[in-house]
Amino acid sequence: MSWLRRYAAELTVTVAVLAGTLFSVLSDRSEPAHHAVLGWVLTVLCCAALFLRRRHPLAVAGFALVCCALYYPLTEPDGLVLLAFAYALFNAAAAGRIRGAALLVVAAMAGIVVGEISSRTGRHVDNFAFFLMTGWFVALVAGGAVAHYRAEAERTKEAEARARATGERLRIARELHDVLGHHLALINVQAGAALHRRDPGQAEEALGAIKDASRTALQELRATLGALRQAGRPSLARVAELAESVGASGLTVRTEIDGAVRELPPDVEHAAFRVVQEALTNVAKHAAAKTVVVRLGYGADELSVQVDDDGRGGDAPPGNGIRGMAERTRALGGELTASPLESGGFRVRARLPVR
Numbered sequence: 001m002s003w004l005r006r007y008a009a010e011l012t013v014t015v016a017v018l019a020g021t022l023f024s025v026l027s028d029r030s031e032p033a034h035h036a037v038l039g040w041v042l043t044v045l046c047c048a049a050l051f052l053r054r055r056h057p058l059a060v061a062g063f064a065l066v067c068c069a070l071y072y073p074l075t076e077p078d079g080l081v082l083l084a085f086a087y088a089l090f091n092a093a094a095a096g097r098i099r100g101a102a103l104l105v106v107a108a109m110a111g112i113v114v115g116e117i118s119s120r121t122g123r124h125v126d127n128f129a130f131f132l133m134t135g136w137f138v139a140l141v142a143g144g145a146v147a148h149y150r151a152e153a154e155r156t157k158e159a160e161a162r163a164r165a166t167g168e169r170l171r172i173a174r175e176l177h178d179v180l181g182h183h184l185a186l187i188n189v190q191a192g193a194a195l196h197r198r199d200p201g202q203a204e205e206a207l208g209a210i211k212d213a214s215r216t217a218l219q220e221l222r223a224t225l226g227a228l229r230q231a232g233r234p235s236l237a238r239v240a241e242l243a244e245s246v247g248a249s250g251l252t253v254r255t256e257i258d259g260a261v262r263e264l265p266p267d268v269e270h271a272a273f274r275v276v277q278e279a280l281t282n283v284a285k286h287a288a289a290k291t292v293v294v295r296l297g298y299g300a301d302e303l304s305v306q307v308d309d310d311g312r313g314g315d316a317p318p319g320n321g322i323r324g325m326a327e328r329t330r331a332l333g334g335e336l337t338a339s340p341l342e343s344g345g346f347r348v349r350a351r352l353p354v355r
Helices: 002-006 008-027 036-052 057-074 081-094 098-118 127-196 200-226 236-247 266-287 320-331
Strands: 252-258 291-298 302-309 335-340 346-353
Touching (some): 008 036, 008 081, 036 057, 036 081, 057 081, 098 127, 127 320, 200 236, 236 266, 236 291, 266 302, 266 346, 320 346
Parallel strands (some): 252 291
Antiparallel strands (some): 291 302, 302 346
16 A cells, blocks of 8 residues: 555556547547557556656656657557656655756757658648647646756755754753753762761751752753743853852852953853852862852953863863853854863863854
């Protein structure tokens, strides 16, 4: 049944051509058939070629034209082989072989003109039939071209939809990583500190920081999963909150601002906030640092974000953090660098264009 569905169009055209040709032979008994065997061989070959149209659309249309060029001058009575050529012509154009299909139309009409001029038995195709056939062939090519471009538009639309969906999944993945990674890293650091501190007061302080970080994580997770809306995106105004939350783990975080603070596009604010957040998360998890400096530079046409720490330095640990920061930055046409400092410590620097 699947084979029948796949080749339903070819089977329909084949049945129509064979039935129409048989009807023409049986209904025209005024004169004996001329080269009947050759006519049936050409008819069967032409119809059989249609089943290869998906792999070789233009070649099948050209073969059908050759069959017609032999069939009509050499055999009588006339059958419906032309219908097979018409179908193959439309299919070639629908498959994107529009120029080739148009050339086949030109070749077919030129062949008719040459045949009529060289005929010794008078005209077989009058002017009306000639122009009608020309218009029919042109309409078939045009219809196939429309079908082709419509299918291309649908494929392009589907590809764009898939690309948007993939981009959205990556964006959500980055959001979840940034939101959960930062706060869970702080919780992990504070939990470790609480376990190793013998002073109940210090342990209580660490547990309070864990409570605050977990509450903030839940709030941001709800906001992220609930909407991921533009209006709900974090901004640089919350960098002070980040500094305070990281400072609860024992780090000293300083924030420095160069240039006049101004309102920036939401996408830029969001990306900058996430870069700072992820950089601070990495410092808390890996750097063994005491001091972190966050510098925000408001330039005329760009925002620079720089996070320096005085930790152990060295190469950045493998993971999704720096890759996510780089993806966010590149998505806005900026660039990000992350490398150890010669004097010790580590630096993350992002440049974000402001349009």
